[in-house]
Amino acid sequence: MPILVYAESDQGAFKKGAQELISFARGIAEKMNTEVIAAVTEDPAQANLGQYGAHRVLYCNHPALKEFNAELTANALAQAARETVATLVLVSSSADSRYLAPLLAIELDAPYLPNITGLPTSTEPLTFPHNVFTNKATAFTALHGSIGVLGLSKNAFGVQHHPDDASVSNMDLDLPGSSWEITSTEKANNKVMIADAEVVVSAGRGLKGPENWGMIEELAELMGAATACSKPVSDLGWRPHSEHVGQTGKPVAANLYIAVGISGAIQHLAGINSSKVKVVINTDPEAPFFKAADYGIVGDAFEVVPDLIQKLKDFKAQNA
C-alpha cells in the first residue's frame, strides 16, 4: 500500500518542503516496504523527484488546480489516494497544506496528525512523534484505521538524495465547482518568507522603536534571512502581525534563529523551539533567552548589530 505525497511547487519549482516531505515518505516506505508516489499539480518535468526518494509521480493536471484552492486540491488528492490505494497521505507545514489537510482527512474519513518530527516509532500500530503544547513537549500518537493524513514539521527530517528516476503518469480528474472565489492575492515576491527561511533574524522591544529596524533588515538581507519580531512589537504596531513569532503567532523551525533585543518570554521560546541554532543578542545577561540559546552576546544591539553586519560582510568577502 503506497504512500502518497502532496509535492507543492512555487513559481515553477518544487518547494524545499516538498523535497523534504518526499525524503521523509521514503524513510517511512523503507520501514513499511512500500513505494512513494508524489502527487503534483504543476508540470512534473521541472525536476526529477526520484532524486529525493519518489518512485512514481502522479500529475494531477487540471486547469482548476493551477491556482491553489484548498477545497479542490483536497478533492484531487482524495481521488489520487483512492486511485493508488494509498494508506498514508503526506502534507507539509505550509499554510496551503494546513488548509487542505483537514478537508482531505474527512474526504478519506481518516485521522490527521500534524507537526510530525520523525519516522514512526512503531508500525503496528503506526505511531509517530509530533510536537504538542507549541513545541514544549513531544507526543507519541498511534493512528487507528486503514488510512491516515500526516503533516511533517518543517526542517524535521531534511532533504535526502537518492539515485533514482521517478516515472511520471497523468491522472484524470473530475473536479466539482468551488464554494468560494479567490478575488485577490497579495504576496511579497522579493522577501524571504518565515515559513521557508533557513535563517530568521528577529527583534524585540529592545530596539526601542520601529524606526530602528533598518539594521535588522540589513542583517537579514545579508544573511538571506526572513525578518520576524516578538509579540509586544507586533501588538505595538511596530511590525506586521505576520512577523509575530511565538505561541499565538508563527512557529519558526529555521537552521539559525537570531534574536535581537528579545528577552525570551516562555511563549516566544516555545515558538522557536524547533529551530536548530539559536543566537541571542541582549544587554541583560539575566534575560531568559540566554537559557534557551546556543550562542549569545551580552551587549547593546545598537553596537553589536552594526558590528555584526560589518564583520559578516568581511567574512563573506573572504569566503566568496
Place this chain on the structure above:
Amino acid sequence: MKILVCISHVPDTTSKINFNADNTQFDTNGVQFVINPNDEFGLTRALWLKEKQGAAVHVVSVGGPETEPTLRKALAIGADEAIRVDQPATDGYSVAQALAPVVNEGQYDLVIAGRESIDYNGGMVPGMLAKLCGYAFVNTCIGLEIEGQSATAVREIDGGKQTLKMSLPLVIGGQKGLVEESDLRIPNMRGIMQARTKPLNVKPGAGAGPKSEVQSFQKPAPKEAVTLAENAEQLISLLHNEAKVI
C-alpha cells in the same frame, strides 16, 4: 444571523508543561485554564458582528464539567448561550464529529473556531467541521466582513494574504488579525453576574470516536548552557566553525 464560536479550554500560555509519572497524561496540577487565544480573537469578532449588525452568539466546547468555567467566561464577555458537549476532547477528528450535530441542529450561518488550539496544535477541527457540515471554509482567517448572505474573508498565506468571497454558511479558522490584542475584552462585574443566569446546555457526546490516540509524552532534553561570544567576530567564527550554519 446565528454565530457559533467554538472554544477550546487550554492551559494558559505561561504554563509549565508537565506529565504524570508514567508520561501518559498531561498533569493539570497548578495549571490555569483559559479560552484558547485563537478562539478569543474569534469570540470578540463575533461580538462585534452582533453589536454592528445583530446576531445571536453561541459558544460551544467539547469536554467534561471542568470546561464550564471557561464557557462561563465567554458568556461573561458577551456570548448569549453556551453549549457543552459532554465528551472528552481526545483527537481533533472526534471533536469535529461531536461538534457537527451542534452546527447542523443550530443551523448556524457562521462558525468561528481558532486556527489551532495551543495545547495539541492540531489545527484540524475548523476544516473537518466545515467538511462534515458542507460549509465553506477559510483557514488562518485575519479579516472577515459579512453582508447579508455573503462573506468576504482574508486569509494569511505564506508571505502574504488572500481575499476570498463566498456565500454563508461558513466556517473560519481564526487568529490574531480578526481583531487586535487590545480589542480583547475582560469580563466586567455586570457581565459576570449576567453569565450566571445565561443558558449553559449540556449535550451528550456524539459522532464517531477518535481515530488517533496519544501513547506517551516526552519533554525536551535539558539544554546545554549558552556559549557566550565576546564580540561579533567571535560569534561569526562559532557559527561558521562550530555550529556550521553560516
